[in-house]
Amino acid sequence: MGILFKPDINNSDMEKFINNNNYHDAFKNSIKDLNGFWKSLASFYGIELNGSYKRGENFIDSSWFNETRINYTDLVLKNKNLNGYSIIYINEKLNEKRISWNELSVMVYNLAGFLIEIGLKKGDVVAGYINNNHYAIISFLAASLIGCTWTCVSQDFGLGAVISRFQQSNPKVLIASPFYYYNGVFYDKTNEIKRIIVSVKSIKNVIVTDKCDIDSFIFDNIRSSKNVNSNTFFNDPLWILYSSGTTGIPKAMVQSQGGIILEHIKSLGLHLNISKNSRFMWLTNTSWMMWNFMVSGLLLGSTLVIYDGNPYYPGNDDFWKAINKNKVTHFGAGAPYFSGLMKSGYDFKFYGDYIGSTGSPMPPEVFDYIYKNNDVWLSPISGGTDICTAFITANPLLPVIRGRMQCIALGADVSSYDENGLETRDVGELVIRQPMPSMPIYFLNDPGNKRYIDAYFSYFKNVWRHGDWVKIFDDGSVIIYGRSDSTLNKKGIRIGTGDYYSILNKIDHVIDSLIVGIELENGDYYMPLFVKLDTGINDDIIKNIKNEIVKDLGKRYVPDEVIQVPDIPETLSGKKMEVPVKRILSGYDIKNAYNKDSMVNPESMQFFIKFRERVMKMKPMKLK
Known part of the structure; x- marks a missing residue:
């Protein structure tokens, strides 16, 4: 079967949560009683849920803990008294900025107060046109704290793609980075920002991370003494993510405060074993859902190590020295990154605990390449922007098998269907048979949920068809063979x-x-x-x-x-x-x-x- 590694992780949250029981039994129980599972997960992490999960006549009509007051940023900033750092930012020049937990709290409350002062209220949208830096994280957390909805498109997107997304979400505030470096090249995005402001009529105020020729507020100069308190419920919007736009303009998918919190503490805390002792890094831009996924490491008190630039520049040695110098425990990237390292002949050494990949299948040969020099828990994961989580994922209690993913996630009723809608142990369509809390609460500009239904429920009746080819083995391990639909996935970035x-x-x-x-x-x-x-x-x-x-x-x-x-x-x-x-x-x-x-x-x-x-x-x- 090709077992490459057996994690030796004692006292993991997964082990405690399932109470030393067999994982496969725990998984079956989790999808048998979704209400009980999610309540027990929340309780395990000290979160009180009010109300219950109720399955509707179809997925979209299901309801999740409607009476629960909960706020993503409140939970993050409960960690403000932790020692150490909340964020370590690294750029291509290997310059670093370290932000303590208390500093993060001060910065978030300061920006949140300012957003209220310029007229933002619960339900308004805050947009980022920003690279992978600490400003992006602070901006998202400030928006969430006051009940605003975050949305972001990174600067490597073409201008038309940026505008088409923001014209759907209608942000009132744009937070932008006018300048950045990538692959050693300096980029000035001032003109693009001006075009966005002109094209997206809803934008009333602009905040920039660097002084430039735009009528705007400068991020570091913002000061506010406004008293800020959260007032959000489980099903209030947290952020808007965008589909890749296969059939026209991208779908603008709204995900909830509580749904994301539950999914991410499960995925990161139980499955990836991330905790306040972890340093978590994923190579991503701010458009990819993996940025949102990575940021949720803050919910568990981990330190985020974020890299802004091309990991191949100025050289592989410099990048991997920075990773190990900063004691990253959990490192992830798109699968093509590791394939690229293998083809280049570069042998990296990682001194942390976990390596993950996603975005596209990882070939068995890349497993061999990584294990040639590393004794590490390697576990690719798979999910989607539409649910902003991994339903095929890692597990600290299970072995790593060459070319496979370790397991289906707790609470994810994933199966493989043939063309007739029957469960199969052969390669089939990846489906989800019961709702998950991070599924979109709705799409923007979608009367009657028509686009939502067409996207996921038009193939099999009342079953979510995800658009991947999958094979689920008898031991619970999984292989994803790629997209069954027409979404493109070049270099791990879907479009x-x-x-x-x-x-x-x-x-x-x-x-x-x-x-x-x-x-x-x-x-x-x-x-x-x-x-x-x-x-x-x-x-x-x-x-x-x-x-x-x-x-x-x-x-x-x-x-x-x-x-x-x-x-x-x-x-x-x-x-x-x-x-x-x-x-x-x-x-x-x-x-x-x-x-x-x-x-x-x-x-x-x-x-x-x-x-x-x-x-x-x-x-x-x-x-x-």
Whole structure:
């Protein structure tokens, strides 16, 4: 079975919580009685819940502990008397800033008071256009404290993608970093900030982290003596996260104060064994849900070690020396980061306890690479922006098996379904059969929950279909094989095909287009763009397409190839057939990959059937 490691963690919170019982029995009990499970979890961490969980007729109608007063920031700042640091910030120049727990409390209350003074009230939205620094964390905590809703888009997103997200959430305050470094290059985002302010009409005030040519308040100059008290309930909004935009504008998903608190203390405290003795670091930007996940380490009193920049710059040695110098105990990154280290031939040494990865599957060879020089608890995790947690996760009580994830999380009724909606032990669709508290309470601008229902509940009746291929083994370990839907996942960062189509639709000579991503066995990711043109393809057209993508989305989102096709496959309802094309190119049985009768132009698939011979030489990840 390939056991690589057995965690030797005594007295873990997981061990205490399940009272030394068998994990698999504890898991079964947790999904058998969700109300009892979540109440016992809250009690274990000293949180009082009032009311109960009540399953509605469907997922969206379920209710969670409606009578509970609870506030994320209040729980974080209960740790203000802890010794040590709340945040250690590191940038590419390896400069550091350390913030004590008491300093964090003072900064958060100061900003929260100021936000009230400039007119913010419970329910208003505060937006960040900001890099991964301490200002982002302080801003989020201050917004949460006064019942405002946080939302954030990082600066590596193209301007169009930023504006389309903020125009949905309508923030009243924008908190922005005008300057930052990445990969040794200085970036000035002043003009982008000005464009955001003009385009997002709801913005009334701007706070910047550095003095610049914008009518704004400077973060470090803000002072307030306003008395601040929280007044939030379990189901009040905490933050807005955005989907990748596969079928048009990104879905703006609102998650609750209490739902996130419960999910994150479970995921981080029980499953990742994070505590006040931990130093927790995850390589992420502020748009990725892993930033939100990482910040919740503060709920458990851990120190966050945050890195602002490219971990490959100025060199791998410098980055890993900084990690070990700062005594990071829990380190995580997107799986492609570790694949990249392996391919570069760099052998890192980590002196902490846990290494995690997410964003895409970790190939077995990368497990071998990490264990070549490290005796460490390695446990990839998997979840999604839509629930902002991991439902396939780590476990300090279980062995690490090569190429697999350790277990399904407590309270997550995850299963694998075949195309008929029946449970299977073969590879199937990852589904969640009962609600989880961090699922969105609603989408913005979604009358009747239509987009919400279409996104997750249109495939199987009243069962959440997540869009991953999964296999669950008899011992409870899991393999995720990649996306079953059309979301792209290049270099561990998910983005929707809709972001590409909105650009391509404006480009001369492009009649139609389709883009897919193919996971390869070696951990690489192949992302071809297929275009239907009104002329023959040439270097100028390809260059123009790539330049427009860089301008709107960024360099990391450029496709590997631009390929001319006779036609783009469409369903009878006019939808591009991205998933069937991905299946064909991934080696799926052709007769089961698509339904000719559901197509406007079934002959268009012949190109992709021929093209797959070329892709098969790249060894796409097979579904067994």
